[in-house]
Amino acid sequence: MALATPTAVVLELMTMGQQSAAHLGDLLRAASPPVRAEHQALAAEILRCCDRVIAAVSAGASDKKRKMTDPGATTCHPPAAAMPSKRRVRGAEAHREVHADTTADGFVWRKYGQKDINGSNHPRLYYRCAFRGEGCAATRRVQRSQEEPAAFVIAYYGEHTCGAAFSQQRAEPQPPTVVDSGSNAWGVFGAVDRNRGSPLMPSLAAEHDVRRHGEAPRDTSQRWSSPSSSSSYSEVELGASPVEGFLDGNFDWEWETVVNSLRFGDLLH
DNA sequence: TCTACTTGACCGCTTCT
DNA sequence: AGAAGCGGTCAAGTAGA
The missing domain is CATH 2.20.25.80 (WRKY domain)
Known part of the structure:
Protein backbone atom coordinates (compact mmCIF):
# COMPACT_ATOMS: atom_id res chain seq x y z
CA MET A 1 0.00 0.00 0.00
CA ALA A 2 1.34 3.37 -0.95
CA LEU A 3 -0.06 5.28 1.94
CA ALA A 4 2.12 8.08 3.27
CA THR A 5 3.28 7.81 6.81
CA PRO A 6 1.85 10.06 9.48
CA THR A 7 5.18 11.75 9.73
CA ALA A 8 5.36 12.34 6.03
CA VAL A 9 1.86 13.73 5.93
CA VAL A 10 2.50 16.02 8.87
CA LEU A 11 5.66 17.22 7.24
CA GLU A 12 3.85 17.88 4.03
CA LEU A 13 1.00 19.69 5.69
CA MET A 14 3.26 21.71 7.89
CA THR A 15 5.36 22.64 4.91
CA MET A 16 2.23 23.86 3.19
CA GLY A 17 1.32 25.79 6.29
CA GLN A 18 4.79 27.21 6.45
CA GLN A 19 4.55 28.38 2.88
CA SER A 20 1.11 29.83 3.46
CA ALA A 21 2.31 31.67 6.52
CA ALA A 22 5.27 33.01 4.64
CA HIS A 23 3.01 34.15 1.86
CA LEU A 24 0.69 35.76 4.34
CA GLY A 25 3.62 37.61 5.84
CA ASP A 26 4.62 38.86 2.42
CA LEU A 27 1.11 40.04 1.72
CA LEU A 28 0.92 41.83 5.03
CA ARG A 29 4.22 43.56 4.47
CA ALA A 30 3.18 44.62 1.00
CA ALA A 31 -0.27 45.67 2.08
CA SER A 32 -1.36 49.17 1.36
CA PRO A 33 -2.18 50.81 3.59
CA PRO A 34 0.28 49.01 5.86
CA VAL A 35 -1.25 46.60 8.34
CA ARG A 36 -0.49 46.81 12.00
CA ALA A 37 2.81 45.36 13.14
CA GLU A 38 1.07 42.87 15.42
CA HIS A 39 -0.59 41.29 12.41
CA GLN A 40 2.76 40.76 10.81
CA ALA A 41 4.08 39.44 14.09
CA LEU A 42 1.22 36.97 14.15
CA ALA A 43 2.09 35.68 10.72
CA ALA A 44 5.70 35.39 11.79
CA GLU A 45 4.65 33.44 14.84
CA ILE A 46 2.70 30.98 12.70
CA LEU A 47 5.77 30.59 10.54
CA ARG A 48 7.94 29.89 13.54
CA CYS A 49 5.49 27.30 14.82
CA CYS A 50 5.56 25.52 11.50
CA ASP A 51 9.32 25.58 11.52
CA ARG A 52 9.46 24.04 14.94
CA VAL A 53 6.95 21.34 14.14
CA ILE A 54 8.82 20.41 11.00
CA ALA A 55 12.08 20.31 12.88
CA ALA A 56 10.58 18.20 15.64
CA VAL A 57 8.92 15.77 13.26
CA SER A 58 12.09 15.38 11.28
CA ALA A 59 14.07 14.68 14.41
CA GLY A 60 11.48 12.26 15.67
CA ALA A 61 11.40 10.36 12.44
CA SER A 62 15.12 10.05 12.25
CA ASP A 63 15.58 8.30 15.56
CA LYS A 64 12.37 6.38 15.68
CA LYS A 65 12.86 2.70 16.12
CA ARG A 66 15.21 0.50 14.36
CA LYS A 67 15.36 -0.27 10.69
CA MET A 68 15.31 3.29 9.60
CA THR A 69 18.33 3.01 7.44
CA ASP A 70 17.00 4.74 4.39
CA PRO A 71 17.87 8.41 4.60
CA GLY A 72 14.86 9.27 2.50
CA ALA A 73 12.52 7.32 4.68
CA THR A 74 11.11 10.38 6.32
CA THR A 75 9.12 11.28 3.31
CA CYS A 76 9.28 8.46 0.84
CA HIS A 77 9.51 5.13 2.60
CA PRO A 78 7.15 4.58 5.42
CA PRO A 79 8.73 3.01 8.43
CA ALA A 80 6.89 -0.13 9.26
CA ALA A 81 6.56 0.91 12.86
CA ALA A 82 4.67 4.01 11.94
CA MET A 83 2.07 2.21 9.94
CA PRO A 84 -0.95 0.53 11.36
C1' DT B 1 -14.55 -11.84 51.77
C1' DC B 2 -15.71 -12.09 47.14
C1' DT B 3 -15.76 -10.44 42.58
C1' DA B 4 -14.14 -7.90 38.88
C1' DC B 5 -10.80 -4.61 36.95
C1' DT B 6 -6.12 -2.89 36.05
C1' DT B 7 -1.82 -3.42 34.31
C1' DG B 8 2.89 -5.25 34.06
C1' DA B 9 5.00 -9.25 32.28
C1' DC B 10 5.41 -13.05 29.36
C1' DC B 11 4.84 -15.91 25.16
C1' DG B 12 4.73 -16.72 20.54
C1' DC B 13 3.84 -15.06 15.91
C1' DT B 14 5.19 -11.89 12.22
C1' DT B 15 8.27 -9.07 9.86
C1' DC B 16 12.65 -7.31 8.64
C1' DT B 17 17.51 -7.62 7.67
C1' DA C 1 18.17 -17.69 10.30
C1' DG C 2 18.29 -14.55 13.85
C1' DA C 3 16.70 -10.36 15.90
C1' DA C 4 13.24 -7.35 17.12
C1' DG C 5 8.56 -5.72 17.51
C1' DC C 6 3.93 -6.43 18.45
C1' DG C 7 -0.54 -8.55 19.71
C1' DG C 8 -2.81 -11.54 22.82
C1' DT C 9 -3.08 -13.61 27.25
C1' DC C 10 -1.98 -14.41 32.03
C1' DA C 11 -1.95 -13.39 36.72
C1' DA C 12 -0.86 -10.61 40.82
C1' DG C 13 -2.37 -6.64 42.95
C1' DT C 14 -6.10 -3.57 43.96
C1' DA C 15 -10.58 -1.60 44.69
C1' DG C 16 -15.48 -1.72 45.37
C1' DA C 17 -19.61 -4.02 47.13
Whole structure:
Protein backbone atom coordinates (compact mmCIF):
# COMPACT_ATOMS: atom_id res chain seq x y z
CA MET A 1 0.00 0.00 0.00
CA ALA A 2 1.34 3.37 -0.95
CA LEU A 3 -0.06 5.28 1.94
CA ALA A 4 2.12 8.08 3.27
CA THR A 5 3.28 7.81 6.81
CA PRO A 6 1.85 10.06 9.48
CA THR A 7 5.18 11.75 9.73
CA ALA A 8 5.36 12.34 6.03
CA VAL A 9 1.86 13.73 5.93
CA VAL A 10 2.50 16.02 8.87
CA LEU A 11 5.66 17.22 7.24
CA GLU A 12 3.85 17.88 4.03
CA LEU A 13 1.00 19.69 5.69
CA MET A 14 3.26 21.71 7.89
CA THR A 15 5.36 22.64 4.91
CA MET A 16 2.23 23.86 3.19
CA GLY A 17 1.32 25.79 6.29
CA GLN A 18 4.79 27.21 6.45
CA GLN A 19 4.55 28.38 2.88
CA SER A 20 1.11 29.83 3.46
CA ALA A 21 2.31 31.67 6.52
CA ALA A 22 5.27 33.01 4.64
CA HIS A 23 3.01 34.15 1.86
CA LEU A 24 0.69 35.76 4.34
CA GLY A 25 3.62 37.61 5.84
CA ASP A 26 4.62 38.86 2.42
CA LEU A 27 1.11 40.04 1.72
CA LEU A 28 0.92 41.83 5.03
CA ARG A 29 4.22 43.56 4.47
CA ALA A 30 3.18 44.62 1.00
CA ALA A 31 -0.27 45.67 2.08
CA SER A 32 -1.36 49.17 1.36
CA PRO A 33 -2.18 50.81 3.59
CA PRO A 34 0.28 49.01 5.86
CA VAL A 35 -1.25 46.60 8.34
CA ARG A 36 -0.49 46.81 12.00
CA ALA A 37 2.81 45.36 13.14
CA GLU A 38 1.07 42.87 15.42
CA HIS A 39 -0.59 41.29 12.41
CA GLN A 40 2.76 40.76 10.81
CA ALA A 41 4.08 39.44 14.09
CA LEU A 42 1.22 36.97 14.15
CA ALA A 43 2.09 35.68 10.72
CA ALA A 44 5.70 35.39 11.79
CA GLU A 45 4.65 33.44 14.84
CA ILE A 46 2.70 30.98 12.70
CA LEU A 47 5.77 30.59 10.54
CA ARG A 48 7.94 29.89 13.54
CA CYS A 49 5.49 27.30 14.82
CA CYS A 50 5.56 25.52 11.50
CA ASP A 51 9.32 25.58 11.52
CA ARG A 52 9.46 24.04 14.94
CA VAL A 53 6.95 21.34 14.14
CA ILE A 54 8.82 20.41 11.00
CA ALA A 55 12.08 20.31 12.88
CA ALA A 56 10.58 18.20 15.64
CA VAL A 57 8.92 15.77 13.26
CA SER A 58 12.09 15.38 11.28
CA ALA A 59 14.07 14.68 14.41
CA GLY A 60 11.48 12.26 15.67
CA ALA A 61 11.40 10.36 12.44
CA SER A 62 15.12 10.05 12.25
CA ASP A 63 15.58 8.30 15.56
CA LYS A 64 12.37 6.38 15.68
CA LYS A 65 12.86 2.70 16.12
CA ARG A 66 15.21 0.50 14.36
CA LYS A 67 15.36 -0.27 10.69
CA MET A 68 15.31 3.29 9.60
CA THR A 69 18.33 3.01 7.44
CA ASP A 70 17.00 4.74 4.39
CA PRO A 71 17.87 8.41 4.60
CA GLY A 72 14.86 9.27 2.50
CA ALA A 73 12.52 7.32 4.68
CA THR A 74 11.11 10.38 6.32
CA THR A 75 9.12 11.28 3.31
CA CYS A 76 9.28 8.46 0.84
CA HIS A 77 9.51 5.13 2.60
CA PRO A 78 7.15 4.58 5.42
CA PRO A 79 8.73 3.01 8.43
CA ALA A 80 6.89 -0.13 9.26
CA ALA A 81 6.56 0.91 12.86
CA ALA A 82 4.67 4.01 11.94
CA MET A 83 2.07 2.21 9.94
CA PRO A 84 -0.95 0.53 11.36
CA SER A 85 0.21 -2.93 12.05
CA LYS A 86 -0.80 -5.60 9.64
CA ARG A 87 1.02 -8.23 11.49
CA ARG A 88 -0.71 -10.90 13.33
CA VAL A 89 -4.29 -11.43 12.50
CA ARG A 90 -4.96 -13.58 15.42
CA GLY A 91 -7.57 -16.24 15.36
CA ALA A 92 -7.43 -17.21 11.76
CA GLU A 93 -10.54 -19.16 12.60
CA ALA A 94 -13.67 -17.58 11.25
CA HIS A 95 -14.57 -14.49 13.15
CA ARG A 96 -16.80 -11.61 12.32
CA GLU A 97 -16.21 -7.97 12.75
CA VAL A 98 -18.96 -5.60 13.68
CA HIS A 99 -19.12 -1.85 13.62
CA ALA A 100 -21.59 -0.63 16.17
CA ASP A 101 -22.49 2.36 18.25
CA THR A 102 -22.60 0.19 21.30
CA THR A 103 -20.57 -2.70 22.56
CA ALA A 104 -23.63 -4.38 23.93
CA ASP A 105 -24.47 -7.51 22.02
CA GLY A 106 -26.60 -9.53 24.35
CA PHE A 107 -23.87 -11.63 25.86
CA VAL A 108 -22.14 -11.44 29.16
CA TRP A 109 -18.50 -10.58 28.73
CA ARG A 110 -15.69 -10.31 31.17
CA LYS A 111 -12.78 -8.13 30.43
CA TYR A 112 -9.43 -9.83 30.76
CA GLY A 113 -7.06 -7.42 29.19
CA GLN A 114 -6.43 -4.11 27.60
CA LYS A 115 -3.67 -3.23 25.25
CA ASP A 116 -2.39 -0.13 23.68
CA ILE A 117 -2.14 -1.05 20.04
CA ASN A 118 0.66 0.31 18.00
CA GLY A 119 -0.54 2.96 15.64
CA SER A 120 -3.87 3.32 17.33
CA ASN A 121 -4.90 6.09 19.62
CA HIS A 122 -7.47 3.88 21.25
CA PRO A 123 -6.62 0.93 23.43
CA ARG A 124 -7.96 -2.44 22.46
CA LEU A 125 -10.04 -4.20 25.03
CA TYR A 126 -10.19 -7.94 25.36
CA TYR A 127 -13.23 -9.75 26.61
CA ARG A 128 -14.08 -13.34 27.04
CA CYS A 129 -17.43 -14.86 27.70
CA ALA A 130 -18.35 -14.73 31.35
CA PHE A 131 -19.38 -18.36 31.05
CA ARG A 132 -15.98 -19.49 30.08
CA GLY A 133 -15.95 -21.71 33.10
CA GLU A 134 -18.85 -23.54 31.62
CA GLY A 135 -16.95 -24.18 28.48
CA CYS A 136 -17.83 -21.18 26.38
CA ALA A 137 -14.72 -20.15 24.52
CA ALA A 138 -16.09 -17.06 22.83
CA THR A 139 -13.94 -13.98 23.01
CA ARG A 140 -14.09 -10.60 21.47
CA ARG A 141 -11.92 -7.59 20.87
CA VAL A 142 -13.37 -4.15 21.20
CA GLN A 143 -11.78 -1.04 19.86
CA ARG A 144 -13.05 2.39 19.10
CA SER A 145 -13.37 3.14 15.46
CA GLN A 146 -10.72 5.43 14.11
CA GLU A 147 -13.13 7.08 11.75
CA GLU A 148 -15.89 7.42 14.29
CA PRO A 149 -14.66 7.69 17.85
CA ALA A 150 -18.19 7.22 19.06
CA ALA A 151 -18.43 3.88 17.34
CA PHE A 152 -16.83 0.56 18.14
CA VAL A 153 -15.24 -2.08 16.04
CA ILE A 154 -15.92 -5.40 17.65
CA ALA A 155 -14.25 -8.57 16.47
CA TYR A 156 -15.67 -11.86 17.63
CA TYR A 157 -13.69 -15.04 17.97
CA GLY A 158 -15.09 -18.43 18.64
CA GLU A 159 -18.68 -19.36 19.10
CA HIS A 160 -20.84 -19.06 22.15
CA THR A 161 -21.74 -22.37 23.63
CA CYS A 162 -23.48 -20.74 26.53
CA GLY A 163 -26.73 -19.83 24.83
CA ALA A 164 -28.81 -21.72 27.34
CA ALA A 165 -27.26 -19.98 30.25
CA PHE A 166 -27.86 -16.69 28.60
CA SER A 167 -31.47 -17.27 27.69
CA GLN A 168 -32.20 -18.11 31.28
CA GLN A 169 -30.80 -14.83 32.32
CA ARG A 170 -33.13 -12.91 30.19
CA ALA A 171 -35.85 -13.53 32.72
CA GLU A 172 -33.77 -11.73 35.27
CA PRO A 173 -34.33 -8.10 35.96
CA GLN A 174 -32.44 -6.05 33.48
CA PRO A 175 -29.48 -4.25 34.80
CA PRO A 176 -28.92 -0.60 34.50
CA THR A 177 -27.28 -0.10 31.22
CA VAL A 178 -24.52 2.15 32.32
CA VAL A 179 -21.95 2.46 34.90
CA ASP A 180 -19.48 5.14 34.97
CA SER A 181 -16.07 3.75 35.03
CA GLY A 182 -12.95 5.09 36.31
CA SER A 183 -9.28 4.73 36.51
CA ASN A 184 -7.24 4.11 33.50
CA ALA A 185 -3.71 4.57 32.55
CA TRP A 186 -4.31 5.10 28.91
CA GLY A 187 -4.50 8.79 28.73
CA VAL A 188 -6.43 9.03 25.55
CA PHE A 189 -9.31 7.09 26.87
CA GLY A 190 -11.28 8.99 29.40
CA ALA A 191 -12.36 5.77 30.96
CA VAL A 192 -12.40 2.13 30.25
CA ASP A 193 -15.20 0.53 28.44
CA ARG A 194 -16.62 -2.01 30.73
CA ASN A 195 -19.41 -3.53 28.86
CA ARG A 196 -20.04 -6.99 29.90
CA GLY A 197 -22.70 -7.64 27.41
CA SER A 198 -25.86 -7.15 29.29
CA PRO A 199 -28.83 -7.94 27.11
CA LEU A 200 -29.42 -4.49 25.88
CA MET A 201 -31.98 -3.50 23.38
CA PRO A 202 -31.02 -0.88 20.86
CA SER A 203 -33.30 1.61 22.48
CA LEU A 204 -31.51 1.12 25.72
CA ALA A 205 -28.19 1.46 24.06
CA ALA A 206 -29.26 4.84 22.86
CA GLU A 207 -29.75 5.89 26.40
CA HIS A 208 -26.24 5.12 27.44
CA ASP A 209 -24.80 7.77 29.52
CA VAL A 210 -21.79 8.78 27.60
CA ARG A 211 -19.48 10.67 29.76
CA ARG A 212 -16.58 12.81 29.11
CA HIS A 213 -14.22 13.10 31.93
CA GLY A 214 -10.72 12.62 33.10
CA GLU A 215 -10.97 10.60 36.25
CA ALA A 216 -14.43 9.49 37.00
CA PRO A 217 -14.58 7.33 40.05
CA ARG A 218 -14.73 3.68 39.49
CA ASP A 219 -18.24 2.48 39.88
CA THR A 220 -19.30 -1.09 39.91
CA SER A 221 -22.27 -0.46 42.03
CA GLN A 222 -24.77 -1.40 39.45
CA ARG A 223 -24.78 -5.10 39.59
CA TRP A 224 -26.95 -7.62 37.99
CA SER A 225 -27.44 -10.97 39.56
CA SER A 226 -26.19 -13.49 37.09
CA PRO A 227 -24.98 -17.00 37.65
CA SER A 228 -21.34 -16.22 37.36
CA SER A 229 -20.83 -12.56 37.16
CA SER A 230 -22.18 -9.18 37.48
CA SER A 231 -23.30 -7.38 34.44
CA SER A 232 -22.93 -3.76 33.92
CA TYR A 233 -22.36 -1.52 31.07
CA SER A 234 -20.52 1.60 30.46
CA GLU A 235 -19.73 3.66 27.50
CA VAL A 236 -17.18 6.30 27.43
CA GLU A 237 -16.20 9.01 25.17
CA LEU A 238 -12.73 10.10 24.74
CA GLY A 239 -11.93 13.67 25.31
CA ALA A 240 -10.73 14.29 21.84
CA SER A 241 -9.03 17.51 21.20
CA PRO A 242 -9.99 19.46 18.12
CA VAL A 243 -6.74 18.48 16.52
CA GLU A 244 -7.29 14.87 17.35
CA GLY A 245 -10.74 15.04 15.96
CA PHE A 246 -9.41 16.56 12.85
CA LEU A 247 -6.89 13.85 12.40
CA ASP A 248 -9.39 11.15 13.21
CA GLY A 249 -11.59 12.40 10.50
CA ASN A 250 -9.01 12.92 7.87
CA PHE A 251 -6.43 10.21 8.00
CA ASP A 252 -6.27 6.50 8.07
CA TRP A 253 -3.31 6.46 10.32
CA GLU A 254 -3.18 7.22 13.94
CA TRP A 255 -2.85 10.33 15.96
CA GLU A 256 -0.62 8.87 18.59
CA THR A 257 2.02 8.12 16.06
CA VAL A 258 2.01 11.73 15.06
CA VAL A 259 2.15 12.90 18.62
CA ASN A 260 5.11 10.70 19.28
CA SER A 261 6.84 12.06 16.25
CA LEU A 262 6.07 15.61 17.10
CA ARG A 263 7.75 15.52 20.48
CA PHE A 264 5.44 18.11 21.83
CA GLY A 265 7.57 18.35 24.90
CA ASP A 266 10.31 19.74 22.77
CA LEU A 267 7.99 22.12 21.06
CA LEU A 268 6.98 23.71 24.27
CA HIS A 269 10.45 24.89 25.05
C1' DT B 1 -14.55 -11.84 51.77
C1' DC B 2 -15.71 -12.09 47.14
C1' DT B 3 -15.76 -10.44 42.58
C1' DA B 4 -14.14 -7.90 38.88
C1' DC B 5 -10.80 -4.61 36.95
C1' DT B 6 -6.12 -2.89 36.05
C1' DT B 7 -1.82 -3.42 34.31
C1' DG B 8 2.89 -5.25 34.06
C1' DA B 9 5.00 -9.25 32.28
C1' DC B 10 5.41 -13.05 29.36
C1' DC B 11 4.84 -15.91 25.16
C1' DG B 12 4.73 -16.72 20.54
C1' DC B 13 3.84 -15.06 15.91
C1' DT B 14 5.19 -11.89 12.22
C1' DT B 15 8.27 -9.07 9.86
C1' DC B 16 12.65 -7.31 8.64
C1' DT B 17 17.51 -7.62 7.67
C1' DA C 1 18.17 -17.69 10.30
C1' DG C 2 18.29 -14.55 13.85
C1' DA C 3 16.70 -10.36 15.90
C1' DA C 4 13.24 -7.35 17.12
C1' DG C 5 8.56 -5.72 17.51
C1' DC C 6 3.93 -6.43 18.45
C1' DG C 7 -0.54 -8.55 19.71
C1' DG C 8 -2.81 -11.54 22.82
C1' DT C 9 -3.08 -13.61 27.25
C1' DC C 10 -1.98 -14.41 32.03
C1' DA C 11 -1.95 -13.39 36.72
C1' DA C 12 -0.86 -10.61 40.82
C1' DG C 13 -2.37 -6.64 42.95
C1' DT C 14 -6.10 -3.57 43.96
C1' DA C 15 -10.58 -1.60 44.69
C1' DG C 16 -15.48 -1.72 45.37
C1' DA C 17 -19.61 -4.02 47.13
